[in-house]
Amino acid sequence: MTHMPLLFTPLTLRGVKLPNRIVLAPMCQYSARDGFADDWHLVHLGRYAMGGFGCVMAEATAICPEGRITHGDLGLWSDAQIQPLRRVADFIRAQGAAPAIQIAHAGRKASMQKPWHGNGPLAESDFARGDTPWRIVAPSAIAVDAGYIQPDELTVDAIQALIAGYGAATARADAAGFDVVEAHGAHGYLIASFLSPITNRRSDAYGGDRAGRMRFALEAATAMRAALPSQKPLFFRLSSVDGAEGGWDMADTVALSGALKALGVDVIDCSSGGLTGSSTTRNSSRGPGYQAPYARQTREEAHVPTMAVGLILDGPQAEALLQGGYCDLIAIGREALANPHWGHDAAKALDYDREFSRWPEQSGWWLDKRAKAMARSPAAE
Numbered sequence: 218m219t220h221m222p223l224l225f226t227p228l229t230l231r232g233v234k235l236p237n238r239i240v241l242a243p244m245c246q247y248s249a250r251d252g253f254a255d256d257w258h259l260v261h262l263g264r265y266a267m268g269g270f271g272c273v274m275a276e277a278t279a280i281c282p283e284g285r286i287t288h289g290d291l292g293l294w295s296d297a298q299i300q301p302l303r304r305v306a307d308f309i310r311a312q313g314a315a316p317a318i319q320i321a322h323a324g325r326k327a328s329m330q331k332p333w334h335g336n337g338p339l340a341e342s343d344f345a346r347g348d349t350p351w352r353i354v355a356p357s358a359i360a361v362d363a364g365y366i367q368p369d370e371l372t373v374d375a376i377q378a379l380i381a382g383y384g385a386a387t388a389r390a391d392a393a394g395f396d397v398v399e400a401h402g403a404h405g406y407l408i409a410s411f412l413s414p415i416t417n418r419r420s421d422a423y424g425g426d427r428a429g430r431m432r433f434a435l436e437a438a439t440a441m442r443a444a445l446p447s448q449k450p451l452f453f454r455l456s457s458v459d460g461a462e463g464g465w466d467m468a469d470t471v472a473l474s475g476a477l478k479a480l481g482v483d484v485i486d487c488s489s490g491g492l493t494g495s496s497t498t499r500n501s502s503r504g505p506g507y508q509a510p511y512a513r514q515t516r517e518e519a520h521v522p523t524m525a526v527g528l529i530l531d532g533p534q535a536e537a538l539l540q541g542g543y544c545d546l547i548a549i550g551r552e553a554l555a556n557p558h559w560g561h562d563a564a565k566a567l568d569y570d571r572e573f574s575r576w577p578e579q580s581g582w583w584l585d586k587r588a589k590a591m592a593r594s595p596a597a598e
């Protein structure tokens with residue numbers, strides 16, 4: 218261990234020290250019942266904490282039942298939902314990682330099928346298993362596409378209630394023991410749909426020009442910041458660009474990121490797209506690190522720490538992004554599904570942990586012993 222890669226350099230945000238720069242990207246499991254976490258979430262998230270991730274972020278967790286994408290989403294709209302998530306957060310922390318959670322409302326992209334049931338609006342085929350649709354809300358009454366539910370346009374009173382809901386869910390996340398909370402402001406869900414002129418056609422204080430369209434995001438972030446103790450960092454995930462004609466773009470992202478920073482947001486998590494489709498990842502004709510330039514521009518122009526995400530596949534690629542000044546944190550999504558101990562493999566690939574010392578000792582002791590025995594064996598010569 219002669220050198221310290223940036224990927225394994227701790228980062229302190231407010232009072233929370235992340236042991237390295239590797240973050241598990243929030244990934245819906247669509248496996249909760251009535252919003253409650255269970256053993257699935259403990260094992261799913263726990264394996265990344267054991268796998269060398271410095272911060273493990275639980276999936277989009279809804280502020281109210283109507284804000285779920287599917288019947289299987291996690292929720293924090295009730296105090297009863299705190300305890301099973303506390304078990305998850307406690308386990309993550311016990312492994313030396315920082316537990317994080319994303320707080321969300323799906324807006325007009327709520328009331329959908331689980332991906333493996335079709336990834337579209339709920340249909341007859343879903344009703345038999347109890348997955349019936351519900352009324353959905355959005356800044357304007359514009360459906361995702363033909364065949365999708367038309368949302369009800371939110372009244373100002375309803376908007377105020379939702380902003381309070383972001384705060385209340387954040388307070389519950391704090392009570393559950395999460396060290397980091399992220400606002401889901403990306404992928405066409407409720408906050409993103411207020412930001413984009415494509416989905417926000419309001420003419421009141423929550424629409425119109427960029428300042429009006431940003432109001433909901435800023436008020437939600439303010440409510441979340443107020444609900445978190447000052448030593449806990451708040452992240453905000455944005456779709457840096459809609460990728461659609463006349464949509465939200467990088468100049469908007471830089472302006473919003475600066476405003477979020479001013480009200481106490483600590484990291485901008487730089488995703489993109491998802492405004493009109495049902496899925497954020499179906500457009501797969503993108504190359505490795507395709508969203509990292511958004512993180513770099515936001516970092517340079519809004520002077521705020523950023524997290525890069527999107528087809529970051531291995532340690533050397535992640536290290537190059539950090540060295541290149543693209544970002545301060547690296548989020549790993551699908552590659553972590555393929556390899557839950559991605560963090561340990563990255564350390565090996567960067568020649569940072571030859572002794573398996575970063576692994577849980579229950580595994581690391583054996584792997585080191587085996588590696589040394591193999592190196593000594595005649596077959597190795």
Ligand SMILES: Cc1cc2nc3c(=O)[nH]c(=O)nc-3n(C[C@H](O)[C@H](O)[C@H](O)COP(=O)(O)O)c2cc1C
Nearest residue numbers: 242243244245276277526527528529549550551552
């Ligand atoms: C199964 C799955 C679930 C996802 N759920 C969420 C989510 O809850 N919140 C979110 O912001 N993004 C979600 N995403 C997007 C990921 O966080 C990530 O941004 C995206 O997969 C790109 O990163 P990757 O190439 O490393 O997978 C999800 C992606 C996948 C594959």
